Amino acid sequence: MARKKRIKIYSSNGKKALLLSPEEITIVKNDPSYEKNYEIEFNKGKQAFEVRNYYAIGFWKDLLFVLIGAFLSTIAIDYFISITGNAGLFPGGLGAIARFLSIIGANNITISASTLYFIVYFIMNIPLVIFGFIKIGWKFSTLTLIYSIISIFFDLILQNIPYINPNEFSLLIDYNLISSLPGAWGAIIWIFAFAIFGGMINGFSYSITYKGNASTGGSDWVTYYYSKKLNKDIGSLNIKINIFILFIVICLNTIILKTQHIDQTIKLSAIYNEYNSWNELINSDLGKALDPILSAEDKVSIDLFNSWKNLQTGNWNNEDWFNISKYISSSSEYDSYYTSTLVWKMKFKWIIGPSLFASLTLIITQGLTVNRLYPKNKILNLFISTNKINEVQQYLFSVGYTNNIFIWRTVASKKNAWNDQEQDLIMISMPLLYFNKIEDYLIKIDEDMIINIIGSKAVKGKNFSYTFDNELREKALTEEFMNNGKLMKKIESNTIIKTHKKMKKNGVSIQNEV
Known part of the structure; x- marks a missing residue:
């Protein structure tokens, strides 16, 4: 009796392996858990692929x-x-x-x-x-x-x-x-x-x-x-x-x-407007703290002494009181003598202050x-002259470009050229920031490409997209990933090993591990 051909299946790390015949592999793939395991391995592999690329x-x-x-x-x-x-x-x-x-x-x-x-x-x-x-x-x-x-x-x-x-x-x-x-x-x-x-x-x-x-x-x-x-x-x-x-x-x-x-000017404004007479001032804690100091000629300047004396004699005037208020606000020595009302007035003024x-x-x-x-809303109109229109379109869609692509078949004529050359002219519109990200990759598609850039004053219409579509980029990434035969083979092998292990655990024995 001829021996069945067996296939050795390795996991992605190269350590785990199974030796299964094609019929046994088919049985594993037909197991109800295979599809779910494949989806898990596919998403894991795609994410790893994206991370490596990035x-x-x-x-x-x-x-x-x-x-x-x-x-x-x-x-x-x-x-x-x-x-x-x-x-x-x-x-x-x-x-x-x-x-x-x-x-x-x-x-x-x-x-x-x-x-x-x-x-x-x-x-x-x-x-x-x-x-x-x-x-x-x-x-x-x-x-x-x-x-x-x-x-x-x-x-x-x-x-x-x-x-x-x-x-x-x-x-x-x-x-x-x-x-x-x-x-x-x-x-x-x-x-x-x-x-x-x-x-x-x-x-x-x-x-x-x-x-x-x-x-x-x-x-x-x-x-x-x-x-x-x-x-x-x-x-x-x-x-x-x-x-x-x-x-x-x-x-x-x-x-x-x-x-x-609190800023001195705000304190000055609040103090200056708080008192309007000598009696009102001298009966306050602030006035009582000021009197022993400002009444002594040897403790303050002559101007402050005279201003205080003028106020004390009942000759209340704005100029003298301003000098005293300025002296008070310039030092934190008298902060503890302010009334709570005066403090809140200062703080209220401070809210709309410096x-x-x-x-x-x-x-x-x-x-x-x-x-x-970082002009994220500046829109550019790009006129691209190229011989590789399909590659350019495919790349734009792969990065998530969703706005219209206008294409004209043109003839490029140059001086001293033997023949006029047919070229495609593409017009697209996108934010400047996205163009900065794709410019180098775009030019690599066609080294003879010519890009004419014109700024757009404004864009009207609700269908214009200011961003690239993540779903399109995801789709392009998925296609690139699926076209990588080596990676897809690893995913299939990992899924077979994972499903086989679960089947064995459930009592369904197919083949021993190598």
Whole structure:
């Protein structure tokens, strides 16, 4: 009797093997669990294939962008935002909440507010990271997670470098020193300077990170998801949400803010308008604390002594009271004598004071910088002259291009050429950012290709897509994967081994393992 031909089947790692005849393989494939096991192995293999392709082609470039973006963002936070103190600048969105919590935490634990900011921001992003892996995709989510983690390490490095750490070195000016000096107009001007420079650096950081197919976290997760899902830009809504969060955070920060951190001009305005007569002033705790000092000529300047004396004699006038109010507001010595009503008036004025408007300046400057460097809504019309029209079309569809492709059969005539040459002219429209990603690959299809690029002022119509279709890219990836015979053979072998093992466990014996 002739011996049956047997086929040796190896698993993908080369360790596990079966020796089965063609008839036995057919029995395994007809088992009800085979189809389900094949689907599991197919999806696992396809994901591994996508990961390998990405790491071989684009990951390291994206990672470099993310690292540069994280470093610049750390510079902006450490040297321009956190350095402005508890009553200083706040970034927008989730970052504003993280900064508020870091201010509270830094008062209770021995860690810098900027380091605590990055840690709190990372913790707040954990639920959004999970959301991103489920709803957006592993590439975007992985790189965004790397951005959040690496920012913490960059901050720890900068905080511990002698001489150039944010506490010892200032890129513009020592803001803490300026803000502590009498006459607060200098501090107000400088907080806006810090907002402009910090916004520019942060905007540059965000642009670099976006070009690396990642984000800075926070509300970017939701914005990215819904802009893809709804096929439209919802950046304006995101800005409104960020500004609303900023306003709420500044209100909360003002509630816990100590009077010593409130700007001098705001304190001056509140104190000056609080008292209108000598009796009202002298009967208050503040007046009783001032009287022993301002009544002694040897303890204060002659101008303050004379102003206090004029008020004391009943000659209440605005000029003398302004001098006294200015003296009171320039020092925190009398903060404990303010009434609760006066303190709340100061805080109410502070809500719409320098911190809010400087923070808005930061957000606006950041947004303008991002729009300039990362023009995600700029549309290009591309006229492509090529002899490989089918390859170009196939590539465009494979990357998820869904807008119309207009094709003309043309004749290209060149001077001194023996014959006119027939070429196809393709016209397509897509956002600039997507063209930047596919330009190099597109030109490789046809080295003689000529691309004429024309900017589009606007696009009207609901059928125009501002994004590439992930489903089309997924379909193209699946086709490429299925055309790889070696990989498909491995999937089939793994499925046979897995199904055979389950059949054996259930008591259905076909053939022993080798």
